Amino acid sequence: MIDDIAGHSRRNLFRIGAGALLAGALPRIAAAQGADKVKIGVIGSGKIGGTIGGLWVKAGHPVLFSSRHPEELKSLTDGLGPLAKAGTVEDALAFGEVIFLAVPYKAVPQIAKDYGPKFAGKIVLDADNATVNRDGEELVKETKEKGIGLTTASYFPGAHVVRAFNSMGVSYFQKEAHRTGEAMAIPIAGDDKHAVEVATLLVKDAGFEAVAVPLARAQEFAQGGPIYGQQLTAKELRAKFGLMQ
Ligand SMILES: NC(=O)c1ccc[n+]([C@@H]2O[C@H](COP(=O)([O-])OP(=O)(O)OC[C@H]3O[C@@H](n4cnc5c(N)ncnc54)[C@H](OP(=O)(O)O)[C@@H]3O)[C@@H](O)[C@H]2O)c1
Numbered sequence: 001m002i003d004d005i006a007g008h009s010r011r012n013l014f015r016i017g018a019g020a021l022l023a024g025a026l027p028r029i030a031a032a033q034g035a036d037k038v039k040i041g042v043i044g045s046g047k048i049g050g051t052i053g054g055l056w057v058k059a060g061h062p063v064l065f066s067s068r069h070p071e072e073l074k075s076l077t078d079g080l081g082p083l084a085k086a087g088t089v090e091d092a093l094a095f096g097e098v099i100f101l102a103v104p105y106k107a108v109p110q111i112a113k114d115y116g117p118k119f120a121g122k123i124v125l126d127a128d129n130a131t132v133n134r135d136g137e138e139l140v141k142e143t144k145e146k147g148i149g150l151t152t153a154s155y156f157p158g159a160h161v162v163r164a165f166n167s168m169g170v171s172y173f174q175k176e177a178h179r180t181g182e183a184m185a186i187p188i189a190g191d192d193k194h195a196v197e198v199a200t201l202l203v204k205d206a207g208f209e210a211v212a213v214p215l216a217r218a219q220e221f222a223q224g225g226p227i228y229g230q231q232l233t234a235k236e237l238r239a240k241f242g243l244m245q
Contacts, residue, residue: 037061038202041096043089043111047170048127049102050076052206055177057083059205066092093118098125098198101152102165105130106139112155120158123195125202127165128152129223149189149218162190162199163218164210167228176231177207185211185237187227189218209234213241 038061042053045065053063057080064085065073073086085095093099093115103111105128112119130143143151153161165173167187176184186208190196196212203210211234213220220241221227227240238245 038098038198039096040064040098040100040202041092041094042066042100042102043092044101044103044107044128045073045076045086046102048165048173049100051170051173052102052127052165053084053100054080055173055206056202057081061202061205062095064092064095089115090118093122096122098123098202099159101126101128103128104134105143105148106135108152108155109139116156119156122159123192123198124152124156124159124161125164125199126152126161127163129166131223143222144219147216147219148222149215153215160190160192160195161215162188162192162195163215163221164188164199164203165206166223167221168231169229172231173206173208179207182233182235183207183209185209185232185234187221187237187241188212189215189221191215211237211241211243213243217241 040053040056040061040063042049042063042065045053045067049065053065057063060083062083064087065076066087066089067073068089070086070088077084077086087095089111099119099122101124108128130140130148132140146154149161149163153159164186186203188196188199188203188210190199190212191214200210200212219225232240235245
């Protein structure tokens with residue numbers, strides 16, 4: 001349940017999400033007030049976790065990067081400064097109001113088995129793609145049958161899953177974050193209104209613009225889907241999704 005998040009933080013997140021979204025100036029309000037930062041736990045601090053987590057640190061969010069070997073994250077966290085910490089997966093789950101999941105998809109069932117109850121009430125941003133070679137035929141079949149967003153949600157009952165940052169290679173995220181002109185759009189998919197608002201804030205703070213659809217539509221921008229790998233502006237992406245402009 002979202003209400004399990006510490007009341008103070010939840011209120012802040014809700015206020016930024018609902019109020020500032022309407023104002024269209026969500027991250028600027030957060031930055032200008034120096035408050036309302038979101039505590040983020042990253043599970044899987046490799047290429048995607050390290051890159052997107054690093055963009056959030058630069059936007060002022062405290063981030064705990066986790067690894068099964070946290071001592072190996074020293075150069076990442078040292079390079080990002082005091083808002084970046086390293087720890088275990090358990091530490092990330094204790095720390096984060098939002099969990100960013102950036103692991104090979106085959107690790108999802110294992111992480112759910114080991115830590116499942118600790119995900120309850122969290123907003124979980126899921127960037128994981130499922131590929132046969134790496135993750136196995138059975139799991140990929142499951143993601144295709146159920147849709148990858150609903151598959152992730154089925155492993156973490158009680159969590160508010162939002163698919164995000166899965167549809168482009170890491171080099172695009174590195175190159176296009178905070179670009180001049182129109183922002184690069186990031187497709188996101190989720191069913192919980194507040195979680196989608198928070199994800200929208202975090203996409204913007206990372207330097208992009210979110211376009212949201214329900215969780216069941218995550219397959220459209222999963223690997224092999226029509227929107228996967230497409231570099232688009234928000235207007236173009238809304239049109240691809242058939243959303244009103
Ligand atoms: N790279 C890209 O361009 C890209 C773009 C979009 C989406 N993705 C997706 O994002 C996910 C991560 O990709 P990546 O390229 O960042 O991979 P990566 O560089 O190999 O990093 C993955 C991290 O996952 C962690 N991990 C693996 N198994 C784990 C387990 N059982 N429990 C906890 N942590 C585990 C590893 O951390 P430790 O070994 O340190 O514990 C590793 O650092 C994948 O699903 C990928 O398909 C990747």
